[in-house]
Amino acid sequence: MRGGKYPISGQLGHYGKLRQGYVEQFCPETYRLLCMKNRVQEHYAYVDQAAFLVYWRLFEDFSERIGLTEDLHARDPEEWARRWNHCHHRADEIVKKTFITTPSLHPAYHGKLELLLYDGREGSHAGG
Secondary structure, rough: OEEEEEEOOOOOOOHHHHHHHHHHOHHHHHHHHHOOOOOHHHHHHHHHHHHHHHHHHHHHHHHOOOOOOHHHHOHHHHHHHHHHHHHHHHHHHHHHHHHHHHOOOOHHHOOHHHHHHHHOOOOOOOOO
């Protein structure tokens, strides 16, 4: 693979594999264009990384809103697990609709991971 901005180190993660399966099965034109530009693996790696970042941003936001805390985990593990599952499934559904089951990514996301990290607060970016 040629060197790129989003190189693959090892194997694709969960969302990269989901995107790969979706594009190759349901978006033959997108797949053909990626092949012509020699960017197939770069695309899957980018989607994997971007989707993962957005997933955790959403998960953290949802968990904060519904009170998913260590204190709750200690007091009521079953309720904590129910809330954790709710946050996970809600964030996962949004990420899949945004990054996986779309014929092509919205142009605003192309090559701009910093947009995915911005949380709307002045001078605030996740991960740094």
